[in-house]
Amino acid sequence: MKSRRFVLTFPPEATGEPITYNLIRKFDIMVNIVKADVTPGQVGHLVMEMTAPSKVLKEGMEYMKQQNVECVPIDRKITYSQDLCVHCGACSAVCFAGALTMNRTTAELVFDPEKCVMCELCLTACPLKLFDIDLG
Amino acid sequence: MSRKRTVAEINEKILSGKAVVLTAEQVAAMGREATPSEIAEKVDVVTTGTFGPMCSSGMFINFGHTDPPMRMEKITLNNVPVFAGIAAVDAYIGATETALPHDQYGGAHVIEELIAGKDILLQATAKGTDCYPRTEVKTLINKATVNEMIMFNPRNAYQNYNVAVNSTPKMKFTYMGTLLPSFGNATFSTSGELSPLLNDPEMRTIGIGTRIFFGGTTGYVAWHGTQFNTGKPVNEHGVPIGNSATLALIGDAKEMSTRFIRAAYFEKYGVSIFIGVGIPIPILDEDMARRVMVRNSQIETNIIDYGSPGHDVLGRASYKSLFSGEIILNGKKIRTAPLSSLRVAREIAEILRQEIGSGRFLLTAPVEQFTKTSGLNNLEIRL
Numbered sequence: 001m002k003s004r005r006f007v008l009t010f011p012p013e014a015t016g017e018p019i020t021y022n023l024i025r026k027f028d029i030m031v032n033i034v035k036a037d038v039t040p041g042q043v044g045h046l047v048m049e050m051t052a053p054s055k056v057l058k059e060g061m062e063y064m065k066q067q068n069v070e071c072v073p074i075d076r077k078i079t080y081s082q083d084l085c086v087h088c089g090a091c092s093a094v095c096f097a098g099a100l101t102m103n104r105t106t107a108e109l110v111f112d113p114e115k116c117v118m119c120e121l122c123l124t125a126c127p128l129k130l131f132d133i134d135l136g
Numbered sequence: 137m138s139r140k141r142t143v144a145e146i147n148e149k150i151l152s153g154k155a156v157v158l159t160a161e162q163v164a165a166m167g168r169e170a171t172p173s174e175i176a177e178k179v180d181v182v183t184t185g186t187f188g189p190m191c192s193s194g195m196f197i198n199f200g201h202t203d204p205p206m207r208m209e210k211i212t213l214n215n216v217p218v219f220a221g222i223a224a225v226d227a228y229i230g231a232t233e234t235a236l237p238h239d240q241y242g243g244a245h246v247i248e249e250l251i252a253g254k255d256i257l258l259q260a261t262a263k264g265t266d267c268y269p270r271t272e273v274k275t276l277i278n279k280a281t282v283n284e285m286i287m288f289n290p291r292n293a294y295q296n297y298n299v300a301v302n303s304t305p306k307m308k309f310t311y312m313g314t315l316l317p318s319f320g321n322a323t324f325s326t327s328g329e330l331s332p333l334l335n336d337p338e339m340r341t342i343g344i345g346t347r348i349f350f351g352g353t354t355g356y357v358a359w360h361g362t363q364f365n366t367g368k369p370v371n372e373h374g375v376p377i378g379n380s381a382t383l384a385l386i387g388d389a390k391e392m393s394t395r396f397i398r399a400a401y402f403e404k405y406g407v408s409i410f411i412g413v414g415i416p417i418p419i420l421d422e423d424m425a426r427r428v429m430v431r432n433s434q435i436e437t438n439i440i441d442y443g444s445p446g447h448d449v450l451g452r453a454s455y456k457s458l459f460s461g462e463i464i465l466n467g468k469k470i471r472t473a474p475l476s477s478l479r480v481a482r483e484i485a486e487i488l489r490q491e492i493g494s495g496r497f498l499l500t501a502p503v504e505q506f507t508k509t510s511g512l513n514n515l516e517i518r519l
Binding site: 012041042043086087088089090092093094096101102104106107108121124125127128129 | 187188189240305313314315316317318320321323398399400401402403408410459460461471473474475476477478479480482
């Protein structure tokens, strides 16, 4: 049995398939939803932990791919060069997961890696290009 | 009626170490309790600050002459083309200029690296003339080898600026940052109650010749900025709504610091540059005291749909709500994020406060006031 965290990105034009339900019923994958941000008509994100034998996990990921759901494992993590940051806030604009926020008192950027869903939008949103992916 | 002062009288107080100098945030907080008359009595100078992306920026540079001399006609610095259509070894580095395919590196990066003291590759060609026979040059320059580095920015320090949102189902990449689809976020770009021209909205004390903090050193207001517009509607607190007045600024880039001049790249838009500007406001009378007391809740701007071709105005938001992290548009909450750094803007206002407080920075009355305008011309397609 293997347990891994994934970020699922749903396209705005949902297929109507009950993806999570099928992962459980058809593939017998144990699913634990960590974070969900899904609104009809918009790109949706789901962070979840999936537990199953490697072969089954692979089949589940293949199924999601067929449904146009992007499934990225979170073995990687986002890092940023804090000492070079000017605290402009441009990265916090795109961080729907709430990992990058502005402290309202100090006006400084706060990064909470625990909340990061690896959408990678901050990589391009930062005008100083201070974010990077640590491949572990 | 409180006493009136002149800039000369304020300078005397500064030199005698008795001037009361506060930042615009401090005086805005003080204004919750005190009246304009009391503030006019107590406070002599209020310092402001802003640190945001300001595309209309650049730097004149004089490389010095080679032997034999050359009239440089095509010039690049680290492969970024710079404007050579002026005298022999003068050039203007535009912040947003880039050289394809490397569109993420541009003039702003060259400027930042020059200020940092780094070597930059200069390449130039010319046809050669009787008085300037040399036809090409390739060498390294840095701030110690060149004669002048004069930053001259035609449009900085916007008095107010729009809030950007995106109504479309697709992500939009703009100079206002990445706008998430379907009103997923809203971005804004001034330091609100700390912003220079929002503390003197009618520019009574800021004009041609005003001495300022500019990129880490002393600079000056050279002129009104391009797209200067004093014809914008004002709210009940006398603050223009939306982008209005601007400043053209000049200063010695050799003395500037990369803490306050930073190159930027906005995804799928292009290169820009963060510029740090701070302007001291002399409290000449009660009216100026009332102006500098302005609070974020009293400053408003337009919410613009950057997804619509005509950039439709969808509503209005106060800086209080923008800084709170959330605005409401048509009953829906939208997450907000700044693009200009309040953190660095505060640092600038504080440096200026200390410089004035210690007598190292004196105030100037404008050599000329700006003329009022009634609006902007559009570019008509006449062919």
